Amino acid sequence: MNVKLKQRLLLPVLAAGLMLTPVLGMPGQVNAAPVQSTAVQSSVISVYVDGKKLPLQPAPITVNGTTLVPMRAIFAALKANVNWEPQTKTIFATKDHIKISLQIGAAQAMKNGKAIKLQVPARQAKGATYVPLRFVAEALGAKIEFDKKTSAIRITSAEQQWIDEEEEWDDYEDAAADAAAAASQMLSVDQIVQMNDNSVVMIATDRSQGSGVVIDSNRILTNFHVMRDASEATITTLYGSQVEVEGIVGYDEAADLAIIQTKEKLNIDPVVLGDGYNVRKGDHVVAIGSPLGLQNTASDGVVSNIIYDGAQLFQISAPIDHGSSGGALFNDSGELIGITTSGIDISNANLNFAVSVMNVNMLINEINDTDAKKIGFLPRKLPESLEGVSxxxxxxxxxxxxxxxxxxxxxxxxxxxxxxxxxxxxxxxxxxxxxxxxxxxxxxxxxxxxxxxxxxxxxxxxxxxxxxxxxxxxxxxxxxxxxxxxxxxxxxxxxxxxxxxxxxxxxxxxxxxxxxxxxx
CATH class of the missing domain: 3.30.70 (Alpha-Beta Plaits)
Structure with a gap:
């Protein structure tokens, strides 16, 4: 799921990098070998934009294998504003941040100040101004394909590409949600606690007390604010064993997450990390933590809301309190879907919050990618001493x-x-x-x-x-x-x-x- 998300985020960048890349075997190939003679002929090619046939009058023409179309029809279809400068015989078109210009007879066009070589320049014929179709479409972020069987050029605008991508992603999420729902077995609260209780620990620092969740042989996930300004820490397991903390492996202060490492192996099974994508308002959840130092207290409730505030947060009705920070939030499959982080004390509505496992997975990936070399406690914001200070x-x-x-x-x-x-x-x-x-x-x-x-x-x-x-x-x-x-x-x-x-x-x-x- 994370890989899919990364690919989706990269798609606009890839599209921008590829939008001027020619496709082999299609009419209007920009980097094809120059043709010495000029052959102009009326074209029987049909042009479609976002699935709708584009009425072109006069008809498209083909020059040395390059299709040219009347300028106003294609610019309008791709939602670009176009102006004609009669003195210099130059076409100016704008769309969002894209600015292009083509001069009649010129061997190159300009896009955002950059010169681009044309195989066939813009020209005037049949009482109309013709522009090279491929250049215009790709310069405006569209995707262009040629269907040899039907002699049709099919253009997908930048806007339609985004719509298609969103629909594809929605279908993917729905399919993933359905698959997860079908594959997961609903566990009782007792089963969820039995499955995960041993993997939740209590953390005591020289500054505060909180909770943590075992995610590896000697690594524990908790809140950043639990470890803030700490210079030493000890974890206590469910059965009372105490292990010293070596330091912080990585953290995300904005998401209030930190991963710490103990000085020795824990011999505790790590929790199973969920992905967070399938969490819905109303889902049943189970929280395990150490509120007020009462170690491994279990409570349950529902996801009351899903909020985005620097990180994805699950508002939950499961009761938590001071000391629950860094504790675990599980779904009905026993997977970790969040880290309990905060609550609003003045309300009787159980307004509590957990950081989504989506942010946890991003932090883990970041640590894996950077291969953390330095493990230690963060420097204090306050000085060690003020003696002698004015x-x-x-x-x-x-x-x-x-x-x-x-x-x-x-x-x-x-x-x-x-x-x-x-x-x-x-x-x-x-x-x-x-x-x-x-x-x-x-x-x-x-x-x-x-x-x-x-x-x-x-x-x-x-x-x-x-x-x-x-x-x-x-x-x-x-x-x-x-x-x-x-x-x-x-x-x-x-x-x-x-x-x-x-x-x-x-x-x-x-x-x-x-x-x-x-x-x-």
Missing amino acids: TDDIRLLMNREFGSIQTSHKTAALKSWDVKRDASGWLVLSTTIDPAFYMVYGHADAEDLRMWAINAGTELRRMLPKDTIRLTIYYDQQFSFEPRDFKADEVTAQSDGTWRVRYPVVDVQAKEKMHVQVRS
């Missing part, structure tokens, strides 16, 4: 790497970063949250704010282990009236007659331990 540079880093908070509802922007050391030597960092976001989502997204604070505090402790750190996110807004029922220092009068309300929304204090407080 407060201004720390401010720039916080603004760049911690300048927003992604919550279940939307992204909250953090602005006006300030970093300084107080009289007691504390490193004091402060920023302000978008007040509109906080008013609408502050309560609902309190846990997202807390997790962001824990992550930011953990990274600051790692990079500045000797410092006592305080990180505060403030709500900061001005009003035309004096708001009531705030602490005295949270409301201050401004020189322009307005009132400023400023209070801490998130407060992090950390050194060897960390305390996080969220005001919602």
Whole structure:
């Protein structure tokens, strides 16, 4: 299936490269040996465009074996705009990005600025302007064939070629779907779990916990975000064995996929990879992963939707949770069709997502093609240490790497970063949250704010282990009236007659331990 897809994607390129290539044994052969004499005769040849006979008045003529037709009829049939320049006796035709010109009697024509030799030039006869049929058709991306038995020239326009190709591909997909449906045996949830449970593992890194799927003797498929910023990792098999991870073999950040390699063989049967083409909305699916660290939890549901967002995603109703990232999604034949990746926490509709195995197969093919030579963990986006770094540079880093908070509802922007050391030597960092976001989502997204604070505090402790750190996110807004029922220092009068309300929304204090407080 992947090979078929690659061929289909290459077809337009091949067509562009071949559209001016002559076909042996057909009238109008461009690279045939020159003919010394000129023989003009009326032609009994019929011309068909996309299966419809082209009415040509006057009739086509044949010159030294080359068929010429009235220009306006053929250009119109191939949906090209044509203009005639009487002073220079030049024909100009355009279609999409293609521009061609032919001058009466000239031995060559121009296509997109490139000269092309003609066996027989354009000419005027019988009160009409004639153009060489093969050149015009192929220059406009059409395919031309000559039927000797019926003396008919059959032209397939570029548009019809695309239609035919799409119909052929649809027929192929339908046939493949029918064949797969007929050949596959529907398994029960219990059978699918028994078939694949041992091939799903739990992954623990020095940054997070997720899931993974065995696809080779020592290779495991997971989400890119599970391995992001990790410097070490261990996998735990269904029966409790732990194996260290050597590093990442390859990844696709846009599709949120990564393939990792363990330091030793796993002795676990890999899953059977599906192709993803036959997945339909409403299909039954089974998910296996480690939500919240509960290893190899199985759940089932249906494919609720199919979405394209940088990768093909299956929206699924099968319940998953934090820790399920990198887990397996199986169809009723027990084939892997996706990698569970994310969900929307604020909904009761089980809005969860899995990356399609189509993207998995592309990543595997890419790794096979490049023969990965370097296996290791990716460098961290954050530095190993900030010791000796100026407060201004720390401010720039916080603004760049911690300048927003992604919550279940939307992204909250953090602005006006300030970093300084107080009289007691504390490193004091402060920023302000978008007040509109906080008013609408502050309560609902309190846990997202807390997790962001824990992550930011953990990274600051790692990079500045000797410092006592305080990180505060403030709500900061001005009003035309004096708001009531705030602490005295949270409301201050401004020189322009307005009132400023400023209070801490998130407060992090950390050194060897960390305390996080969220005001919602």
